Amino acid sequence: MAVQINPSILSADFARLAEEAEAVKGADWLHVDVMDNHFVPNLTLGVPVVESLRRATDTPLDLHLMIEDPDRWAPQYVEAGAGSVTFHAEAAAAPVRLAREIRAKGARASMALRPATPIEAYEDLLPELDMVLIMTVEPGFGGQAFLDVMLPKIRRTRELISRHGLQMWLQVDGGVSASTIERCAEAGADVFVAGSAVYGADDPAEAVRGLREQATAATAAAPWACGH
Numbered sequence: 042m043a044v045q046i047n048p049s050i051l052s053a054d055f056a057r058l059a060e061e062a063e064a065v066k067g068a069d070w071l072h073v074d075v076m077d078n079h080f081v082p083n084l085t086l087g088v089p090v091v092e093s094l095r096r097a098t099d100t101p102l103d104l105h106l107m108i109e110d111p112d113r114w115a116p117q118y119v120e121a122g123a124g125s126v127t128f129h130a131e132a133a134a135a136p137v138r139l140a141r142e143i144r145a146k147g148a149r150a151s152m153a154l155r156p157a158t159p160i161e162a163y164e165d166l167l168p169e170l171d172m173v174l175i176m177t178v179e180p181g182f183g184g185q186a187f188l189d190v191m192l193p194k195i196r197r198t199r200e201l202i203s204r205h206g207l208q209m210w211l212q213v214d215g216g217v218s219a220s221t222i223e224r225c226a227e228a229g230a231d232v233f234v235a236g237s238a239v240y241g242a243d244d245p246a247e248a249v250r251g252l253r254e255q256a257t258a259a260t261a262a263a264p265w266a267c268g269h
């Protein structure tokens with residue numbers, strides 16, 4: 042599979058979301074961070090904004106729910122138009138049931154892990170998911186420094202995906218930039234969220250192209266990607 046670059050609108054201007062979506066035309070997905078000020082100490086947006094954004098852009102929406110009680114809320118984000126919905130393992134009461142419900146409603150189901158949450162605890166759930174998100178910062182804010190201690194976890198996750206013969210995607214989120222994306226790709230990530238590295242650039246669309254080139258080249262050189 043080709044690498045995917047998903048700009049995070051957390052670093053965009055929230056008063057101009059339609060234009061900000063247009064500014065990254067060519068990106069694979071728009072990454073939408075939903076925060077409830079309980080699961081993380083920050084508050085962003087909810088279902089009505091996602092419905093409006095869905096009407097404002099053709100780029101599919103990749104929802105990252107940093108909220109408590111995703112079992113209750115995630116299905117509503119599918120109905121609002123999300124193409125992919127990621128819930129946190131630490132917050133879901135019944136992750137398998139939730140993943141099945143998201144898929145049944147027509148979106149891709151994905152699960153995120155905070156930096157301290159081990160992937161091994163969730164190995165048996167992987168076949169129920171379309172993507173796993175390895176957080177490379179503590180969730181809650183854009184613009185944080187990439188945690189390179191997460192690289193072994195990305196590698197182990199890629200090994201588990203290969204061992205089980207799964208086609209699922211491996212997303213990384215947090216501090217992904219021109220100086221870190223190659224290490225993420227080399228370790229096994231194939232979907233890259235970038236907020237400040239895209240919306241902080243003079244030309245966000247050019248930043249997406251640059252990140253895509255770097256990730257593509259690093260993936261081609263990575264041992265895990267043989268036959269990928």
Ligand SMILES: O=C(CO)[C@@H](O)[C@H](O)COP(=O)(O)O
Nearest residue numbers: 051180181183184216236237
């Ligand atoms: O989920 C989050 C933060 O919790 C992210 O999606 C950030 O929005 C990424 O921002 P950068 O680290 O790329 O600036």
Ligand SMILES: [Fe+2]
Nearest residue numbers: 074105214234
């Ligand atoms: Fe995110």
